[in-house]
Amino acid sequence: MTITSQQSFGQHDSGTLYLVPTPIGNLQDMTYRAVETLQNVDLIAAEDTRNTQKLLNNFDITTKQISFHEHNTQERIPELLAKLQSGMDLAQVSDAGMPSISDPGTELVAAAVDAGVPVVPLPGANAGLTALIASGLVPQPFYFYGFLNRKLSEQKLELAALAQHEETVILYEAPHRLKKTLVAIQVAVGDDRQIVLCRELTKRFEEFVRGTAAEVVQWATDNQPRGEFVVLISGNPDPQTAADERDTRLDLSVEAHVAAVIDDGLKTNDAIKQVAKARGLRKQDVYAAYHHLDEAKS
Structure with a gap:
């Protein structure tokens, strides 16, 4: 593994990729720094340019946009990376909240890091x-x-x-x-x-x-x-016990597993369904094993 170090601010040969959070609903949650950054960069890579344009209009931001979403990620990354390496500063935004968190951005950040392009995250709404x-x-x-x-x-x-x-x-x-x-x-x-x-x-x-x-x-x-x-x-207060119980029953025979579930209070047919699901078996096969149907045929 190669250790790399990046200083976000200072002299760089390339431009900088800014990750700019946007409000998740209330426009007053937009920060002064986010507005200033979007005003000063050369280009904004937006998940939905129509949606982002409404935000830009609200804050009188005239910076040009380019679309960057889950359906054009692979074709856009080389283009955006080339712009960054030529010296352009880019801001990446999603429709709402933090870029990369259940939103586009992860692959672009990874590509920028690999290329030695500074990546600057701004804090904001999530x-x-x-x-x-x-x-x-x-x-x-x-x-x-x-x-x-x-x-x-x-x-x-x-x-x-x-x-x-x-x-x-x-x-x-x-x-x-x-x-x-x-x-x-x-x-x-x-x-x-x-x-x-x-x-x-x-x-x-x-x-x-x-x-x-x-x-x-x-x-x-x-x-x-x-x-x-x-x-x-809410968290499971006793996760290991539940996991152990499930694993132990999978070690039983199919018949014993069904019997154990019946002991928990389930009806026979419901127990058979549950065991079939837990073991990835067909319900008919579990039914036959529990009722010894194969043995009866022989």
Whole structure:
């Protein structure tokens, strides 16, 4: 590994890449430094130039923009890097909040660092931390995850792992997917884990919904969620015990595993479904093993 050192300010042969946070709702959260930086750079790389133009107009910023988003990252990076190496100063912004945090920017920063281009981060608004400090949950340590995978099978695996975290977990979710995501969280963490939903942060209709997993699922059922959400899950107070119990049962025979789940209070068919899911088996195969159907045929 090669150690590198970068001094953000001073004489450089190249231009500088500035990472500029933008407000997550309330325009008054734009900092003086952010405004000045956007005014002084040669070019702004924006996630959505139309959205960013509204921000620029509000602060009388006339700097030109170039689009830089998840769908054109690979083609744009060489172009932006060439501009930086020629001496141009660039600012990179997302639609809201910190660049690179569940937003474009990571690959451009990595390319700039590899090329020896100075990267200067500006502090500013972040939805996850803003929600965390007002959530009422333990603020540190915390585990920021962002958006879950949209594929249900992958999401279940993610949530199974996140359910074991002792830290407060921070997720992002869109309003039209919120209820399904909350149901999946309830399945993963149980009915009683504390959940906090935060919507419309820094805006007029800012709202915090606090309750158990079962209660927030009911809230999402009774209401029509609107606005972007931060979802916070309280930490697991005893993660190792839950993990050990699951691992131990996987070491049992299929029949013994089903019997153990039945002992927990589940009906036979429900226990068979749960064991099939845990082991990645077909339900029919678990049913046959538990009822000794193969032996009966022989």
